[in-house]
Amino acid sequence: MAKQLNEILLEQGKLTPEQDKQVQLYAKQNNISIADAILRFGFATEEQVTIALSKHFAIPYASKENGILVPEREQNLQDIINEKFARENMVVPLFIEDDSLAIALLDPTNLFLIENIKMMSGKQIQPFITTKSQLLGVIDSFYSNKNLLEEVLNETIRTTPVDAAAQAASDEEVEVTGVLDLDRMDQNSSQYVKQVNAILRQAISERASDIHLELFDERVSLRFRIDGSLYERTAPAKDAVNAIISRIKILSKLDIAEKRLPQDGSFTIRYQNRSIEVRVSVCPAVYGEKLVLRILDKGTGEMNIDKLGFEPEQKKAFLEAANLPHGLIFLTGPTGSGKSTTLNAVLTTIRTTELNYMTLEDPVEYKLAGISQVQVKPAIGLTFAAGLRSFLRQDPDVILVGEVRDNETAEACLKAALTGHLVLSTLHTNDALGAIPRLIDMGMEPFLLSSSLALVAAQRLVRVLCPYCKVPHIPDPAMLARIIKEGHLNPKEQNTWTFFKSVGCPKCFGTGYTGRRAIFEVYRMTEEMRNIIYKTQDLIELRKAANRSGALNLRGNGWHKVVRGITTIDEILSVTTADE
Numbered sequence: 001m002a003k004q005l006n007e008i009l010l011e012q013g014k015l016t017p018e019q020d021k022q023v024q025l026y027a028k029q030n031n032i033s034i035a036d037a038i039l040r041f042g043f044a045t046e047e048q049v050t051i052a053l054s055k056h057f058a059i060p061y062a063s064k065e066n067g068i069l070v071p072e073r074e075q076n077l078q079d080i081i082n083e084k085f086a087r088e089n090m091v092v093p094l095f096i097e098d099d100s101l102a103i104a105l106l107d108p109t110n111l112f113l114i115e116n117i118k119m120m121s122g123k124q125i126q127p128f129i130t131t132k133s134q135l136l137g138v139i140d141s142f143y144s145n146k147n148l149l150e151e152v153l154n155e156t157i158r159t160t161p162v163d164a165a166a167q168a169a170s171d172e173e174v175e176v177t178g179v180l181d182l183d184r185m186d187q188n189s190s191q192y193v194k195q196v197n198a199i200l201r202q203a204i205s206e207r208a209s210d211i212h213l214e215l216f217d218e219r220v221s222l223r224f225r226i227d228g229s230l231y232e233r234t235a236p237a238k239d240a241v242n243a244i245i246s247r248i249k250i251l252s253k254l255d256i257a258e259k260r261l262p263q264d265g266s267f268t269i270r271y272q273n274r275s276i277e278v279r280v281s282v283c284p285a286v287y288g289e290k291l292v293l294r295i296l297d298k299g300t301g302e303m304n305i306d307k308l309g310f311e312p313e314q315k316k317a318f319l320e321a322a323n324l325p326h327g328l329i330f331l332t333g334p335t336g337s338g339k340s341t342t343l344n345a346v347l348t349t350i351r352t353t354e355l356n357y358m359t360l361e362d363p364v365e366y367k368l369a370g371i372s373q374v375q376v377k378p379a380i381g382l383t384f385a386a387g388l389r390s391f392l393r394q395d396p397d398v399i400l401v402g403e404v405r406d407n408e409t410a411e412a413c414l415k416a417a418l419t420g421h422l423v424l425s426t427l428h429t430n431d432a433l434g435a436i437p438r439l440i441d442m443g444m445e446p447f448l449l450s451s452s453l454a455l456v457a458a459q460r461l462v463r464v465l466c467p468y469c470k471v472p473h474i475p476d477p478a479m480l481a482r483i484i485k486e487g488h489l490n491p492k493e494q495n496t497w498t499f500f501k502s503v504g505c506p507k508c509f510g511t512g513y514t515g516r517r518a519i520f521e522v523y524r525m526t527e528e529m530r531n532i533i534y535k536t537q538d539l540i541e542l543r544k545a546a547n548r549s550g551a552l553n554l555r556g557n558g559w560h561k562v563v564r565g566i567t568t569i570d571e572i573l574s575v576t577t578a579d580e
Contacts, residue, residue, distance in 0.1 A: 005034045008056045009044065019043050040498055042472035046131045054129050059108045062128035064138070068094065069104055069130055071142045080121045083143040089113055092138050094128065102126040104135060133468040137506025152191075152198040180251060182271040192243040195236055196251075199244075200278070200293075202233070204271055206509055209295055209336075215241050215288040226509070227463045227516050228336070245282065245291050252280040260284055296365060305345045308338075309459075309518035311552065311560060317524045318457065322350050322424070325397075327454035328417045330404075330439075332429040338461050338518050339426045340365055343400055346424070347371060356395055360387045361402035376402070388412040392419070401425040410442035417452040431554065432458035432521050433542050440537055450525075450533040457522040460554055460575045462567045463513035469505035470512070472498070475569060483569075487559030488552060497563040502570075517566060519557045519576070523549070 006023055009015035015023070019041070027037040038044050044052075047063075054061040062068035071077055077093035080101065086092050091113065094102040101123040105113065108129050118125050182201055199222070203211050208224035215221075215238065222235040236244060249256045252265030265280045279294040305315065321329055331339050344366045351357060351370055359368070362376035362384070372394075374387055384401055385408035391399055392415075403426050404410050417423045427435045435456045440446055475483070484491050502512025523529070528545045532538060546553075552560070558572035 005049065005053070006038070009038070009049070009052055012052050012055065014044055014048060014052055040472055042474060045471060046133060050129055050131045053108070057108050057129070059127055059129050062094070062104045062130045063134055068128060069134055069138055071095070071138065073142075078143060081117065083139070086139050086143065090132070090135060091117070092135060092142060096123065097126075100124045100126045102128060104128045104130045104138070106130070106132055106135060133505045133507065136468050152194050179275070180267060180269040182269050192240060192247050195240065196244055196247045199236075200269060201271070203293075203295060204276065204297060207515070211293040211295070212290070213241065213244065213292075214285065214290040217287055226511065227513055228461060229511070231509070231511070241288065245289050248280055248291060248293070249282065254280070254282065259289055305342075305349045308342055308345060309557075309561070310520055310522075311557060314457075314520050314522040314552070314557070317522050317551075318346060318455065319349065321455035321524060322346050322422070324422055324454055326417055326420045326422055326452075328413065328449075328452050329422070329424045329455045330427055330432075330435045330453075330457070331424070332427045332432055332435050332456070332458045333460060334428065336461075337459055338516075339459065340402070342459060342518065343424050343426070344368060347398070347400060350398075355397035357398045357400075358391050358394060358396045359400040359402070360384055360391065361400070384409040385412045388416060392416060392421075396421060398422045399424070403427070404439075404442070407443040410439055410444055414444050414448060414452060418448065422454075429458070432456040432523055433539060433546060436533055436542065437537060437539060446537055447534050450530045453525050453530075453533070455522065455524050457520060458554060459518045459520045461516040462519055462558060462561065462571050462575055463511075464515045464517050464566055465500050465502055465568065466505060466508035466512055466514045468507045469503040470500040470565075471503055473501040473568075475499055479569065483559045483562065487556045487563070488550070489559065489563065498565040499562065500565050500568065502568055513567075513571075517561065519554055519561060519572075521551065521553045521557060523551050 006015060006020050010017070010020055015038070023034060023037045023041060023043065026032075026041070027034050030037070032040075035049060038049065039046060051061050053059075060068070064070065071093060072095040075096050077096070081091065081093045081103075089105075090107075091103050091105040094104055096102075101117070101121045103114075103117060103125060105127060106129070107113075108127050114125050114127060180197075180200075182197055182204075199211060199213075203224050206224055206226055208226050210225035212221065212223040212225070212230065213235075220235040220238050220241055222233045223230045224233055225231075246256045249263070249265070251267040253267075254263045254265045262281070262283045264282075267278055267280070269276050269278060274297070277296040279296065281292045281294075283290050283292075305319075310318065321327065331343060333339050340361075347357060347359075348368060351368075353370070357368075357371040359371060359373045360376060361373060364373045364375050367373070374382075374391075376382055376384060376387060384403070384405065388399070388401060388409065389412060399416055399421055401409065401413055401423060404413060413423045413425055427438055429435050429438050433456060436449070436453070439449055483489065504510040504512040508514045523546050526545065526549055528548070529542060532541050532545060555572060555576040558567070558576055561567045562569055562572055
């Protein structure tokens, strides 16, 4: 009978008898493998476990560090083991030498898999063992076009910037359809067109929300904003920047001759059977124009309220307020914190055919079925306030106002709420309760605000740990006590908590994180809070009253994400303050 992993680690002195008992009990109680239990407790790292197995089975260990886990690209190995088979069976081909095929896999005891590959390849099999995180990263890099950007940008450019702009202008298909099709690879396109396409493909594949291209005195900077942080990428040549910007201007129908004034535009691209909008901003700088592209990939937008990050009580409070027949709901947070996504998810959840829903946005980012959406156009007089006044003659039941920016819009929202409509909107304040003095400063009378305000909330986005490279972590006692206190957590449930640290791997492009999740504070208005708004508007007293209601603040909600292994302690500390 094959030995269990814990027995192997016991023999090698990597696990103590006391740790072994803990691991076996935890694995049984939580219906997980011994390996997962060992990793969760942090008794050994993924690499230590794999090396232990390597010694026990006398099978060589392969990693990027020892130079073995690097598939040979010149031997057409993908024709022997295709990507689908590699991912399903967690195996990757490494190289062919004489009559042997070297492979890296997770389970060296899987003789059926090894025999299957032997029959597929017609060669003897030399197995290597590796870690899951490294194997997934190698599969991604070996079977994908991740090096396409570097390859295209490093190609020799034989055309001049003027030639590139002319070729870009003559791209008839884009002119006719208004859509740039990235799924088509046109080898006859100019080098600059290929470079723009490669940058866009790479940014989308890395889940970037923004692309920054700027020229400095001695260098060019190309950066992608991924999960809120900017990362450098291989930049184009200095003499190619103006032609690339010209290409983007043509796609956005901007003036390629105008280099002195800022310009804004947009265009649409089609990629992997989905439509993606790209917003363009060009701004003159000291060394030349700076280009910023905002990628609005609706395919990645999360419109399911259950997956936004609400705690059960927070979700209940928000939906109860959103189902009221009238009142004001305000969601606060900085630009790019996901406020529009949250409010659109709420509207999608409460929508029925019995009510009339209308939104006033700048811009309309998500197209919602069954909801009338209006784009603000200040240049022709269609402001938030003017649009809201018009809405009241359209017999609405629920109104979403993209943002309250001025006194006129604030007063129009209040009037709509007082005349029997439910109004949802956003504000830029540091926390949820900060919306109240801001609204009063905008001209809302305290006695009217206290009676009409149903709920205030705030949100931030925190990065989610990469599942392939995160490692267990045990916080020090002082930090643990702080987490319990600020998160209103029950210390008796500590055995169910799991803490992790970020590491970084090819799967997450070395960041340690993949995607983002929102943390919230949600306050339904209590009688005590209404009285404070009406009488004193004291923010300190409002916070005390909110705490007495038992609601979590931003940091408290963040600690709930930490103990469930969703994000890290450092991430919560970086995006919240103790008062939030």
